[in-house]
Amino acid sequence: xxxxxxxxxxxxxxxxxxxxxxxxxxxxxxxxxxxxxxxxxxxxxxxxxxxxxxxxxxxxxxxxxxxxxxxxxxxxxxxxxxxxxxxxxxxxxxxxxxxxxxxxxxxxxxxxxxxxxxxxx
Amino acid sequence: xxxxxxxxxxxxxxxxxxxxxxxxxxxxxxxxxxxxxxxxxxxxxxxxxxxxxxxxxxxxxxxxxxxxxxxxxxxxxxxxxxxxxxxxxxxxxxxxxxxxxxxxxxxx
Numbered sequence: 001x002x003x004x005x006x007x008x009x010x011x012x013x014x015x016x017x018x019x020x021x022x023x024x025x026x027x028x029x030x031x032x033x034x035x036x037x038x039x040x041x042x043x044x045x046x047x048x049x050x051x052x053x054x055x056x057x058x059x060x061x062x063x064x065x066x067x068x069x070x071x072x073x074x075x076x077x078x079x080x081x082x083x084x085x086x087x088x089x090x091x092x093x094x095x096x097x098x099x100x101x102x103x104x105x106x107x108x109x110x111x112x113x114x115x116x117x118x119x120x121x
Numbered sequence: 122x123x124x125x126x127x128x129x130x131x132x133x134x135x136x137x138x139x140x141x142x143x144x145x146x147x148x149x150x151x152x153x154x155x156x157x158x159x160x161x162x163x164x165x166x167x168x169x170x171x172x173x174x175x176x177x178x179x180x181x182x183x184x185x186x187x188x189x190x191x192x193x194x195x196x197x198x199x200x201x202x203x204x205x206x207x208x209x210x211x212x213x214x215x216x217x218x219x220x221x222x223x224x225x226x227x228x229x
Binding site for chain 1: 152154156158160165166167168171177209211213214216217218219220221222223
């Protein structure tokens with residue numbers, strides 16, 4: 001069974017930093033692209049970032065580029081999102097996501113339960 | 122960036138009725154890389170449809186997707202009580218991946 005378990009969400013002040021983690025199990029983690037998707041309270045879904053299977057390629061939404069960094073540790077089956085210079089508008093539940101297939105182009109199939117990040121003074 | 126616009130914002134229907142949800146893209150979605158998700162309160166989204174018309178694993182056949190290019194539709198043939206939720210479309214063929222704003226299907 002595929003499992004994705006996020007952790008690290010917290011209340012942080014504007015301008016602060018936070019690192020989210022996602023523990024993956026039940027599949028060959030090192031074979032899949034991985035994604036972060038967020039959802040602000042009462043709002044819709046927004047793709048944040050992606051990383052390829054070996055961590056050599058990353059991409060970001062314009063709203064987080066230069067502030068957030070996605071990374072992975074395939075030896076530990078872990079995905080990370082380092083978030084710096086946090087803003088109030090970054091407040092959201094952050095989901096760790098895996099696609100249907102190992103391909104670059106794939107819909108999102110497996111989702112974690114989400115980790116809440118609140119940016120407020 | 123491909124902008125997806127869903128309509129209506131809210132659909133008020135009774136169990137047993139047919140639901141028709143629309144998703145319109147600002148430009149053609151390559152190879153029909155269009156997905157639909159269902160989300161219930163406090164839960165992560167669940168993939169229903171991908172490739173515009175293929176049902177994901179274990180999705181009941183009352184859910185169907187259609188369309189191509191810029192216009193897509195999710196149809197729920199007969200609403201069951203568990204189908205009342207928010208539905209999102211997503212294009213995954215062109216970065217950045219984008220979602221529609223959602224359609225809420227509520228009990229009338």
